């Protein structure tokens with residue numbers, strides 16, 4: 001039997017949904033109700049949308065489905081960070097992380113001062129940055145807008161945060177500017193006042209700097225905060241660490257940052273992964289200061305999260321502090337990212353899904369050894 005494939009309504013923007021309803025001969029105003037049910041109340045079954053007529057619910061069911069990523073595994077770190085392994089409709093897997101920030105030391109997400117969701121935009125990643133585990137997977141496919149928003153719906157539901165404010169960082173698996181359309185659509189859905197009403201100011205998009213997409217982002221009417229994964233201070237060094245630099249040079253990238261429209265108090269965050277004896281010298285720090293001259297920016301140092309298969313080491317705290325001091329003495333705002341959820345592999349650059357983790361050489365070796373007589 002041929003089943004007609006239904007559109008995932010969770011990835012449809014409100015104006016689009018109004019049009020779709022009109023096309024089905026239904027009043028447009030129902031679109032807001034449906035949108036609210038899905039994005040504000042987290043309902044994933046048309047049958048539960050009690051203010052819609054039975055007939056409309058049946059029509060919706062015929063043309064649409066509400067896809068929601070399924071939870072395969074949930075792990076909680078000793079620091080309160082929770083990582084979810086999610087399964088998508090086609091069986092592909094992604095990871096999503098919730099990071100509560102609580103100065104009092106409590107790990108209860110409901111007591112946190114600030115809650116940050118780290119959301120994926122692709123299954124895997126094509127960028128192959130030399131120090132990132134996700135990059136080792138390669139790219140499988142882009143996520144749809146519905147799947148990007150779906151991660152947020154799952155986190156809100158599972159952590160019981162419907163009325164809690166949260167921030168989103170697009171720092172999970174994938175390169176958001178390599179999946180531009182779906183990422184921007186997801187941000188519009190999240191921002192819609194009839195849904196979650198999440199201000200784009202609460203969203204940070206982190207990118208290696210896919211230049212044409214970055215230039216397009218600069219023209220968007222509503223924009224997330226921008227974080228650039230810089231990681232190096234010379235063309236040669238960045239070519240090795242962030243391979244897309246061979247296509248879009250560090251110089252072009254920084255020029256695009258100079259042109260990037262920022263409001264009065266906004267600044268671009270430059271992420272800088274710190275690799276022992278590779279890019280952590282005082283000379284690197286001084287070069288970084290020079291590179292950023294004339295850009296409204298700040299630097300976020302990311303001491304490497306080490307992992308098997310990553311051929312770099314994390315510098316000592318002293319080396320990180322020395323680097324940070326050089327920047328701050330020269331007037332550059334600098335912070336050091338606290339690594340969260342490392343005990344459950346939820347930290348930056350550690351997101352990788354099980355099927356590919358199984359295929360990683362180290363894991364295969366371990367399996368082979370454990371099956372030895």
Ligand code: SAH
Pocket residue numbers: 129131132133170171172174175176206207208227228229271272273302303304305306310348349350
């Ligand atoms: N694709 C986006 C999001 C990546 S994750 C980007 O490249 O910006 C967010 C940050 O974590 C990026 O700056 C990324 O380079 C960094 N990162 C990747 N692997 C890391 C690791 N092993 N240790 C510390 N930071 C890492």
